[in-house]
Amino acid sequence: MSEQQHIVSYGKLTAIWLGLLALTALTVWVARHNVGIGHVWGSLAIAVVKGGLVIAFFMHMKYEGRLLRWLLFFALSVLAIFIGFTFFDVLYR
Amino acid sequence: MIPVENVPPAGDGGFWNDTGKTGITAWIFSTDHKRIGLLYFYSVLTFFLIAVVLGVLLRIELMAPGRTIMGPQTYNAVFTVHGVVMVFLFIIPGFQGSFGNLVMPIQIGARDVAFPRLNLFSWWLYIAGAAVIITSLFTGGGPPDTGWTFYVPFSERTGTNVSLAVFGVFIVGFSSIVTGLNFVTTIHRLRAEGMTWGRLPLFVWSLYATAWVQILATPILGITLALIIAERFLGTGLFDPARGGDPLMYQHLFWIYSHPAVYIMILPGMGVISEIIPAFARKPIFGYKMIAFSSLAIAAAGSLVWGHHMFTSGMSDTAILVFSFLTFVVAIPSAIKVFNWVSTLYRGSISLEAPMLFALAFILLFSIGGLTGLILGAAATDIHVHDTQFVVGHFHYVIFGGAVFAFFGAMHYWLPKFYGRRYAEKPAVVAWVLMFVGFNITYFTMMVLGMKGMPRRYYDYLPEFAPLNLVSTIGSWILVSGLILMLVNLFRGLFKGEPIDRNPWGAATLEWTIPTPPPTENFEEEPVVTHGPYDFKGAGIP
Ligand code: HEM
Numbered sequence A: 001m002s003e004q005q006h007i008v009s010y011g012k013l014t015a016i017w018l019g020l021l022a023l024t025a026l027t028v029w030v031a032r033h034n035v036g037i038g039h040v041w042g043s044l045a046i047a048v049v050k051g052g053l054v055i056a057f058f059m060h061m062k063y064e065g066r067l068l069r070w071l072l073f074f075a076l077s078v079l080a081i082f083i084g085f086t087f088f089d090v091l092y093r
Numbered sequence B: 001m002i003p004v005e006n007v008p009p010a011g012d013g014g015f016w017n018d019t020g021k022t023g024i025t026a027w028i029f030s031t032d033h034k035r036i037g038l039l040y041f042y043s044v045l046t047f048f049l050i051a052v053v054l055g056v057l058l059r060i061e062l063m064a065p066g067r068t069i070m071g072p073q074t075y076n077a078v079f080t081v082h083g084v085v086m087v088f089l090f091i092i093p094g095f096q097g098s099f100g101n102l103v104m105p106i107q108i109g110a111r112d113v114a115f116p117r118l119n120l121f122s123w124w125l126y127i128a129g130a131a132v133i134i135t136s137l138f139t140g141g142g143p144p145d146t147g148w149t150f151y152v153p154f155s156e157r158t159g160t161n162v163s164l165a166v167f168g169v170f171i172v173g174f175s176s177i178v179t180g181l182n183f184v185t186t187i188h189r190l191r192a193e194g195m196t197w198g199r200l201p202l203f204v205w206s207l208y209a210t211a212w213v214q215i216l217a218t219p220i221l222g223i224t225l226a227l228i229i230a231e232r233f234l235g236t237g238l239f240d241p242a243r244g245g246d247p248l249m250y251q252h253l254f255w256i257y258s259h260p261a262v263y264i265m266i267l268p269g270m271g272v273i274s275e276i277i278p279a280f281a282r283k284p285i286f287g288y289k290m291i292a293f294s295s296l297a298i299a300a301a302g303s304l305v306w307g308h309h310m311f312t313s314g315m316s317d318t319a320i321l322v323f324s325f326l327t328f329v330v331a332i333p334s335a336i337k338v339f340n341w342v343s344t345l346y347r348g349s350i351s352l353e354a355p356m357l358f359a360l361a362f363i364l365l366f367s368i369g370g371l372t373g374l375i376l377g378a379a380a381t382d383i384h385v386h387d388t389q390f391v392v393g394h395f396h397y398v399i400f401g402g403a404v405f406a407f408f409g410a411m412h413y414w415l416p417k418f419y420g421r422r423y424a425e426k427p428a429v430v431a432w433v434l435m436f437v438g439f440n441i442t443y444f445t446m447m448v449l450g451m452k453g454m455p456r457r458y459y460d461y462l463p464e465f466a467p468l469n470l471v472s473t474i475g476s477w478i479l480v481s482g483l484i485l486m487l488v489n490l491f492r493g494l495f496k497g498e499p500i501d502r503n504p505w506g507a508a509t510l511e512w513t514i515p516t517p518p519p520t521e522n523f524e525e526e527p528v529v530t531h532g533p534y535d536f537k538g539a540g541i542p
């Protein structure tokens, strides 16, 4: 809602980008190693961190007001429930 | 009652006059919610009629064993296109786009929706998506033949034009999200003074619940469809076990959206019924709060039952148990609604006019659809009838007998308000009888066939199924003759029929307090709401 611009410095953006690349490498590493069901949890955890970084900095959610944050939280919770429910299948097959 | 005003000819008066633009641009670039509502209405109606023709062709093919009018490949394409058009181009955008747009802003006392341009954009997205889907039928490898569910691995391997069709559905989904956002915002921000949440008409409550489903579930459809395209073009292997993928993941993703989508189809229909019944029983609705609450409960609980489509897929037993249980839970809020409608009827002074007849048909047909749904929701019985004609009969009871009959009811109830003229009652009743009888002959027979073991999605069947298939096909002709009579009578009435005054049905919601047809800005001055939506005494209606 706030119309002010928030400028994130190049340095910070680059650092986050490098972080994302490192996490991508980690995803590939997890996929290549047989860690059982930890493979699913690991990949999901990495994806959450990456998504969080993108939303917080690249999409500026860190600098937004409460309402938007709550809405996002609500939408993500719904998504988490959806994904969570598939585990009734995946974990017990 | 207010005397009949000096009614101008059809297509004149109120919002019909204000243009500023001329010809077709006065419509396709209009941001007036009423004009966009009519744009949507005629668009979805056109697609409905096209898909009805395809449905009738399917039934003709099934009239006798063996090849009747088409071969297996054509049959596969026809049921796929029938399903895709009915679901994605008619009933999902149908209610929100047409009657949601036409009526909702007026019912809450607003001049328009919160984002009128976004509203127009939503219609354009819908048309663009529809154009892409239509293009997919005539280009590339020809019309898709996967069924409307686009299940992998077949949808990845078939040579038909799946990618383009799926892309079209993707765009239409975007339009649905945009409308959902618009409606949630509108209902939160633009209610007139005194229009508290407790005075919101139940149709608005149902649109509100639906809008949330559209916002939260449709993106998942988008992702799923995008993944099919990725699989086809890039061979990502996401759904391919040979490369570490999981074909069941597709079914999860697809139904995470598509079961809630069933509520996008039916909830607004339930809202319409909750408007029609009190108006024609001349009684405040029984259990207003529970009906409003059950819309939200259906939307929430209904989002967690998708696994009931997968009982025979090889999904884990734990998941079968959980999803089967939750499916039964959704029956509770649905039953609450049915009980409340019936209680409203009890001791009402009922007038059996066309909208009411459609509402009554809805209650019966939806109940049959819902109860047969429990047979499918119980894992043990589902194993026997999964993927048979029983399923086809069941979901036509819910979507056609439920949602589409409610849509017809809404056409008779609300369209006269916007045209200033009405249909003739007698032919409307005859049409209703024909459709009701034809409907049951067509689809009840299909359920029986399914119980006997006839599978769905086949152009041929064993000779022992022949007699009942013939009955079902004849039923579809009765159904369609009723449909034609209904449409002819309705539209003839809207353009040439008897003029009506503000409130022909004596209903108590806001749209009946403004002139017929409604002026461009709806209300001459900001309305102040002083009574509930079904408080006939408070509205001064005898
Ligand atoms: C006169 C009207 C209609 C007729 C005669 C008709 C007929 C049929 C038939 C015979 C099938 C089954 C094909 C098979 O499995 O072998 C079918 C499938 C289907 N129908 Fe209808 N139908 C009609 C209206 C509707 C309506 C109003 C809707 C929804 C709004 C609808 C949605 C569907 C869907 C989703 C399928 C499944 C397609 C698939 O298997 O992928 N139909 N219809």
Ligand SMILES: [Cu+2]
Binding pocket: B258, B259, B262, B305, B306, B308, B309
């Ligand atoms: Cu379902």
